[in-house]
Amino acid sequence: MNWKTTVIAMLAVFLVAVFTYTTGTGGTFHYIENPLRDALGSKSVMQREPDTKIKIIKIDSKSLEAIGQFPWDRTVYAKLIEKLEQGKAKAIGLDVMLPEPSKDPEQDRALAQVMAKYDNVVLPVNFNFPAKQKANDSLEYDRIEVPTSAVNAPQKQLAHVNVFPDNDDKVRRLIVGLPEKNGSVVEAFSVKLANFALGDREKVRWAAEEGKWYRGSEIIPVNGRNQVITQYFTSPRQEKDLKTGYDSFSFSDVLNDKVDARMFENDIVLIGPFTTGLQDEYMTPMSKSIKMFGVEIHANMVQSILENKFWSEVGKPAGIAILALIVLLGGFLFERFKGRTSLFWFIGLMVLYIVVFIAANEALHLYLPIFYPLLALILLYISSIISHYLAERRERSRVTGIFGRFVPKAVVDQMLASGKEVKLGGERMDISLIFVDIRGFTTLSEKLEPEQVIQFLNEYLDVCTKAIFKFNGTLDKFMGDGVMAIFGAPVRYDNHAEMAVRAALEMKKQTAMLEERLMEKLGFTVRFGIGINCGPAIVGNIGSEELRLDYTAIGDTVNLTARLESNAKPGQILISDNVYERVSHLFDIEGMGDIKVKGKELPVTIYQVHAEKSV
Known part of the structure; x- marks a missing residue:
C-alpha cells in the first residue's frame, strides 16, 4: 500500500x-458504544458492595395485600415516617407522588404534621419532559408536578425524582439538579438524601455564580443537562440476595412492627414502589432484560454521592483527537x-x-x-x-511483465502460481528445442554503426520472441545474435514438435521484410539458420541458489539441436529424424541425408522444412 x-x-x-462519533448523543452506534462501555467498565462484586447504611422499604405485593389498593391513606405514610423517626433514621425519602389533596383533609393534615415536625423527610417533585428534546445539551420541561399544598411540604424538603435514559433506554446518569424557569434549582432526590449524611464541607451544592456543581471542594463533572455518570452497586431486584443488595423490608412489616424501627438508626431510608404493577421501573446497564425499580436506582445514586464516585466522558474535541491518533x-x-x-x-x-x-x-x-x-x-x-x-x-x-522479458514468462507464471521458493534441480521431460542464429551477422556489424547494429539485432530478436510466444514456447535465452527456445516445458504440450516447427516458419516469414530492407540499404542481407530437435532432456533451474538461477534444458537432445543449427545454411530450417517422425504429415519436408556432427559417433539424418502442407 x-x-x-x-x-x-x-x-x-x-x-x-x-x-x-459526533452524530447525536452517544454517536450513531450508541447501541454498540454503550454496551461495550458498560462491559469494560463493569465492577467486581467486591467493588459493587452496597452500603449497609442505605435501606429500602418496599411498597410491594405483600404490603398491597395487607394495607389495600394503591393509592393509600396518607396517614399510613405519616405513621411509618413517625416510626422511622423514633428509630432515629438519618433521612427518609418517600418516593411516592402526592399531587392531589385527599378526599379526607385529616389524612393530609397528618402527613403535614410529620413534615413540619421532621426536616429530614424528603418528598418527590416530577418534571414532565416532552417526548423529544430540542437539543442534546439541555432538558426542557412542560410542567412540574409537586406535592399538594395540603401536606404543606417546605421547599427545602422537596427534590426531583426524574431519571433520563440514554439513547438505548438505559439509566446511567444522575440529574444532579433541574433548573426551574424562575431560576431556582431543584436538587435530585438522591442528592437531597445524601446531603443529610454528609458533613458541611462534603455536601453537594450548586454554585450559581460559577454555573457548577460541587461535592465539597470537588467539581462534579456534569454535562449540559446537569447529568453525571454514576456507579451501580446492585443488580435489579436484589431483595432475594441480601448479600449483594441493599437491605430491604416490606412496608407492611415495618408499619406493623414486625421489623423493629431501631434497625434504621442513622440510615438513609428510601420508601418506594417495588412491584411491576406500580409502573416505576427502568432498564439499567446491570441487566439486559430485568428492569430496576426507581427506588433502587435512587439508592444506588445516593451511594455514588456518598462515595464521591462520579464518571465523566471526554469531550467531543478530545474524542476526535483520540480518533485522529488511532x-x-x-x-x-x-x-x-x-x-x-x-x-x-x-x-x-x-x-x-x-x-x-x-x-x-x-x-x-x-x-x-x-x-x-x-x-x-x-x-x-x-x-x-x-x-x-x-x-x-x-x-x-x-x-x-518485467521479469518475463529476461526469463520465460511461463516460468514466472508457474513460480507465482506455486507460491514456492525457486530451488535448484530439474526433471526429465519430453520437449522440443529451437536454436536460431543469424548468418552474416559479423559482416553486418562491420558495415553499420554500433547503435544501428543493436537496433537491427533487436528487430530480429523481437521477431524471434514473438514467434516463440505465439506458439506457446518458452524463450530460454538470447545468445549474442542467437536464440534458444523450449517447447513443452514448463507447461506440457503433446504437440510441442509441431509448435516448434510452426514457430520457425513464422520467424522465416516475418523476417522477409527485414531482409529486403537490408538488401536495399547495404546490397546484401542476413538470414536465419534454424535447428530443431525433440526428445528427452532435463529441464529445471541451474546455477547458484543464493545469487542467480537459470531456467534451461540440458542433455543430448539440446546438444544435437545446437549442432543442427550450426549446420543450417542461411534461410534453412533443419530438423532431426525425431522431429520428422512427429510432423512429416503436417509440413512439406525435404530429406537432406546424413551428416556427421560433433559428439555423435554415427551420422545423423537431417531434414529441411520448407512450408506447411497445402490442404
Whole structure:
C-alpha cells in the first residue's frame, strides 16, 4: 500500500469515524458504544458492595395485600415516617407522588404534621419532559408536578425524582439538579438524601455564580443537562440476595412492627414502589432484560454521592483527537507491515486501547470513546488488506511483465502460481528445442554503426520472441545474435514438435521484410539458420541458489539441436529424424541425408522444412 493510498484510506476512515462519533448523543452506534462501555467498565462484586447504611422499604405485593389498593391513606405514610423517626433514621425519602389533596383533609393534615415536625423527610417533585428534546445539551420541561399544598411540604424538603435514559433506554446518569424557569434549582432526590449524611464541607451544592456543581471542594463533572455518570452497586431486584443488595423490608412489616424501627438508626431510608404493577421501573446497564425499580436506582445514586464516585466522558474535541491518533498510528503500522505482522499489530492495538480504556475508567473515572476507535482500527485494517492485495496484484503483473522479458514468462507464471521458493534441480521431460542464429551477422556489424547494429539485432530478436510466444514456447535465452527456445516445458504440450516447427516458419516469414530492407540499404542481407530437435532432456533451474538461477534444458537432445543449427545454411530450417517422425504429415519436408556432427559417433539424418502442407 503506497503512501497516497494510505493517506486516502486514513482520511476516509477518520471522516467516517468522526461523523458517526459526533452524530447525536452517544454517536450513531450508541447501541454498540454503550454496551461495550458498560462491559469494560463493569465492577467486581467486591467493588459493587452496597452500603449497609442505605435501606429500602418496599411498597410491594405483600404490603398491597395487607394495607389495600394503591393509592393509600396518607396517614399510613405519616405513621411509618413517625416510626422511622423514633428509630432515629438519618433521612427518609418517600418516593411516592402526592399531587392531589385527599378526599379526607385529616389524612393530609397528618402527613403535614410529620413534615413540619421532621426536616429530614424528603418528598418527590416530577418534571414532565416532552417526548423529544430540542437539543442534546439541555432538558426542557412542560410542567412540574409537586406535592399538594395540603401536606404543606417546605421547599427545602422537596427534590426531583426524574431519571433520563440514554439513547438505548438505559439509566446511567444522575440529574444532579433541574433548573426551574424562575431560576431556582431543584436538587435530585438522591442528592437531597445524601446531603443529610454528609458533613458541611462534603455536601453537594450548586454554585450559581460559577454555573457548577460541587461535592465539597470537588467539581462534579456534569454535562449540559446537569447529568453525571454514576456507579451501580446492585443488580435489579436484589431483595432475594441480601448479600449483594441493599437491605430491604416490606412496608407492611415495618408499619406493623414486625421489623423493629431501631434497625434504621442513622440510615438513609428510601420508601418506594417495588412491584411491576406500580409502573416505576427502568432498564439499567446491570441487566439486559430485568428492569430496576426507581427506588433502587435512587439508592444506588445516593451511594455514588456518598462515595464521591462520579464518571465523566471526554469531550467531543478530545474524542476526535483520540480518533485522529488511532487513525495515524494504525495507518502507519498497517501500511508498513503486511501479513501476520500486520495482524499482530491490529490485535495489539485493539488490546492496547481496551487496556487504556479500562485504566482511564478505573484510575481517572473517565470514559474514553471505545467503539469508534475500534471501528477505525477495523476499517483501517480491512482497507490495508484490500490495498495490499491490490498492490500485490499490480506488483505481480509488473514483475511478470518485467521479469518475463529476461526469463520465460511461463516460468514466472508457474513460480507465482506455486507460491514456492525457486530451488535448484530439474526433471526429465519430453520437449522440443529451437536454436536460431543469424548468418552474416559479423559482416553486418562491420558495415553499420554500433547503435544501428543493436537496433537491427533487436528487430530480429523481437521477431524471434514473438514467434516463440505465439506458439506457446518458452524463450530460454538470447545468445549474442542467437536464440534458444523450449517447447513443452514448463507447461506440457503433446504437440510441442509441431509448435516448434510452426514457430520457425513464422520467424522465416516475418523476417522477409527485414531482409529486403537490408538488401536495399547495404546490397546484401542476413538470414536465419534454424535447428530443431525433440526428445528427452532435463529441464529445471541451474546455477547458484543464493545469487542467480537459470531456467534451461540440458542433455543430448539440446546438444544435437545446437549442432543442427550450426549446420543450417542461411534461410534453412533443419530438423532431426525425431522431429520428422512427429510432423512429416503436417509440413512439406525435404530429406537432406546424413551428416556427421560433433559428439555423435554415427551420422545423423537431417531434414529441411520448407512450408506447411497445402490442404
